[in-house]
Amino acid sequence: MSGNTFGSLFAVTNFGESHGPAIGCVIDGCPPGMELSETDIQPDLDRRRPGTSRHVTQRKEEDKVEILSGVYEGKTTGTPICLLIRNTDQRSKDYGDIAATFRPGHADYTYLQKYGLRDPRGGGRSSARLTAPMVAAGAVARKWLGRQHGIVFRGCMQQLGEIEIGFESWDHVPRNPFFAPIADVSRLEDYMDALRKSGDSCGARIRVTASNMPTGLGEPLFDKLDADIAWAMMGINAVKGVEIGAGFASVTQRGTTHGDSLTPQGFATNNAGGVLGGISTGQDLEVFIAVKPTSSIISPRETIDVNGQPTQVITKGRHDPCVGIRATPIAEAMLALVVMDHVLRHRAQNAEVQSPLPAIAASFL
Template identity: 50%
Template structure:
C-alpha cells in the first residue's frame, strides 16, 4: 500500500495493523550523533496510552513497549536507518467477527473495500487509531533532533464536546487529565465524558499545538509552504477533520487592519499569522489548532449496509474510547515535530539558515 512514508529528508515509514503482531517503523535521514535511547521514546509513547493525561475510557490496555532495532549505538544515532517495533499484546479480534461483512458508519470500512477489494475488519486494520503509535515514536526521534536546536513543541486540549477551556497553560497541560489547557476544564470534561459514555455516544474536541524556537526562514515557496506541510501532517491523522493556523477562520471575519501583524522595533505586535508568512516561518511561535471528530464506534443503533449491498442496522461493540482526546494530543505533537525536523534539514541542504 502506498502512502506509508512521510517527509522528504527526515522520513518516517510506518507499518502494522491494529490486530497484527506488531506495529513499527523506520526513520531515515536523522543525522548522526543525536542523543537517543528507548527510554526517551518510551516517555512519549506513554503519553498516548489509555489513562495517560485523561480518563481510561478504553478497556484495551497495551504496554506499547518500544524496541529499537537499528540506527542507535551507545545512546547516539549512527546516521543510518533507525528501525523500531512495538508489539500488539491485547488484541481481541473476536469482538469484530459479527461485523466482518458490515460497513461501520464513520469508519474507513467502505472506502478501504472500494479501494483494495478487501479489508482487515479487525479493529479497522491499517485505518485504526492504533496506527498512530508509530507516529509518536517517529516524532520522538524528531524531537531528539530538534531539542538541541532550541525548538520545542507542546500541545493541549482547548475544547472537548463543545466545552472550551477558559485559559491556555501549555506548560501545565502535560500534567493534567485530558492534557487540558486549564484546570477549570478538567472537572467539566470528566462529567461530560461520563454522561456521554453512559448514553453510548462519543465526543470530539479541539487541540492546540504550539512550536517555540523555530527560526525564521523555514518553508519553501509555493507548494512546500511550511503551513501547507503542517496542515497536511495534521490532516493525515484519522481523527482530524480541520486545521487552523494562527487566527484561522477568525481571519475571514477580520479587516486587514485587524489581521495584519504590525512589526515594531521590539518585534511583532501580534501573531494572527501563527508564525508563518507566505509559507515561511517568521521566527514567532507557530500556532496550530486541529478539530477532532467524535469516535465513530458508538454503542447505539445505526443504519448502514453490508458488503453485499443489503441494508443493516449495527451497534458497534468492542473496546473503544469515548473521545480521541487525550490520546491524539501526543500524536499531533509528533506530526509537527516530524515536519519541523524535515524543514530544518531541507534548509541545511540549501546551505542557508539553521
Template identity: 60%
Template sequence: MSNTFGRVLCVTTFGESHGPAIGCVIDGFPPGLEIGADEIHAHLMRRATGQSRWTSQRREAEDVQILSGTFEGRTTGTPIALLIHNTDARSKDYSRIAAQFRPGHADYTYHHKYGIRDYRGGGRSSARETAMRVAAAALARKYLKQQLGVEITGWLAQLGEEVCDEHFDAAVIDTNPFFCPDAGRVPVLEEYMKRLWKSGDSVGALVKARATAVPVGLGAPVYAKLDGDLAAAMMSINAVKGVEIGAGFGSVAQKGTEHRDEISPTGFESNHAGGVLGGISTGQPLELAVAFKPTSSLRLPGRTVDAAGEPVEIVTTGRHDPCVGIRAIPIVESMLALTIMDHYLLHRAQCGDVPPQQPRIPG
C-alpha cells in the same frame, strides 16, 4: 509512498491494529543524537490507551525495540527501525462486523479501493498506527530541542461544547488525563464525560499546539510551504476534519488592519499568521488548531449495509474512545515536530550557506 512522511526526514510506518506488531523506519535522521528506548517509551505512554476511564481500555505495554540505526546509544545516520509488539488485541470483538460497513469509518472506502479489508479494529486505518509517529517524533523532538531550543506544547482546547483553555497554564497540561491547561475545568470535563459514557455516544474535540524558538526561514514558496505541509501532516491523523494555522477561519471576520501582523524593531505586534508568511517561518511561534470528529464506533444501533448491499443494523462492540481528541494531543505534537525537523533539514541542505540577514526581528 502513501505510508511515508517527509522529504529529507522520511518516516515510513507499517502494521495493523490487530497484527503481531507495528513499526516504523526513520531514514535521513542525523547522526550523533543520544537516544534510548526508555525516552521513546515515555512519549508513547502519553498517547497510550487504558490510562484513564475516558479512553479505550485496550492496554498495550508500548515497549519499543530499536532494531537498527544506533550504536552505543547514539544515532549513526543510517535507517532507524523501531518495533512495538501488539500484546492486547481482541480480534473476536469485531467478528460480528466482518461483513458490515461501519458508518463514519474507512470500511467502505478500503473495501472499494483494495477489494479486501482487515476488519479487526480497522486494520491499517486504526489510530494504533499513530503510535509509531509518536515514537519517531521522540527523536525529532529531542534533536530540535538540543539544536534549536524548540519547545512543542499541545493541549485540549475544547471537548464537545466545553471550552478548556480560557485560563491557560502550560504547567497543568500533563497533570490531568484530558491534557487540559485549566485545572478548574477538569472536574467539569469529568462530569461531561460521565454523562457521555452513560449515554453511549461520542463527541469531537479541538486540539491546539504551539512550537516556540522555530528559526526564521523554514519552508519554501508554492509547493513546499511550511503551513501547507503542517496542514497536510495534521490531516493525515485519523479523525481530523479541519486545521487552522494562526487565526485560521477567524481571519474571515477580521479587517486587514487587524489581521496583518505589524512589525516594529522590538518584534511582531501580533501573530495572526501563526508564525508563517509566504509559506516560510517568521521566527514567531508556530500556532495551529486541529478539529477531531466524534468517534464513530458506538454501542448505539445505527443503519448501514453489508457486503451484499443489504440494509442492516450495526452495533460496534469492543474498546473505543468516547472522544479520540483526548489522546490526540501527543500525536498532534509529534506531527508538528516531524514537520519542523523535515523542513529544518531541507532548509539546511539548500540554504545552509546563506549568511544571517538583517534586521533580526524578535519573534
C-alpha cells in the same frame, strides 16, 4: 504511491495493523551522532497510550518501544532507525459482527472499495493505533530539534464536545487525562461519564505550538511550511479540520487587524501563526485541529452489509468515546516531524545565507 511514508529528508515509513503482531516505523535521514535510547522515546508513547484513564479505551497496551537498528553504542549512526511496538492486548473477536457491515463515519467502506478486501480487526491500517509509531518518530525529531535549536513543542485541548476550555497554564496539561490547560477538569469528567453511559461519542479541538522557531523554514510555492503542517495534521486519523494562526477567524478580521505589525522588537501579534508566504517568521507556530467523534460506538446505526442490504451496526469492544483526548501528543509529534524535515531541507540549501536585517530584528522575526 503507497502513502505510508511521511517526509523527504527526515522520512518516516509507518507499518503494521491494529491487531497484527506489531506496529512500528522506519526513520530514514536522522543525523548521526545523537545519543538515543528507548528512554528518550517512551515518555511520549506513555502520554498517548490507551488505558490511562476511564475516559479512553481500556485496551491495555504497554506500547513499549524497541530500537532495532540505526543506533550503535547509544548514538544514531545516520542509517535507518527501526522502531517496533508489539501489540499485546488484541481482542479480534470483538470485531466479528462488523466484518460484513460498514460503520458509519469509518473507513470500512472506502478500504473495501479501494483494495477489494479489508482487515476489520480494530480497523487494521485505518486504526488510530497506527499513530503510535508517529509519536515514537516524533520523539526522535523533538530531541534533535531541542538539542540543536532549542525548539519546544506543546499542545493542549481547547474544546471537548460542546465544552470550550479556557487557557490557564501549560503547567496543568500533564496533570489531567484531557491535556487540558485548566486546574479543575471535573466538568470534563462528568461530561465524559455521561457520554460513555449514553453509548455515544464526541469530537475535540486541539491546539499545538512550536516555540523558539528559526526563521526561513518553508519552500514556496508548493512545499510551504504551513501547507506541510496542514498535510501532516490531516494525516492523523479522525482529523477533519486544520487552522493555522487566526484560521477561519480571518474571514471576519479586517486587514488592519489581521496583518501582524512589525516593530524593532518583533511582531506585535501573531495572526499568521508563525508563517508568512509559507516561510517561518520565527514566531511560535500556532496550529489547531478538529477531531471528529469516534465512529465505533455501541449505539445502533443504519448501514448496509457487504451485499448492499440494509442493516444496523453496533460496535462492541473497547473504544475511545473521544479520540481527541489522546490526540495532543500525536499532534505535537506530527508538528515536530514537519519542522524536522524543513530544518534539514533549509540546512541543505540555505545554511550559509546571512540575514540582511539588523541583529535585534532578526532575533525576533
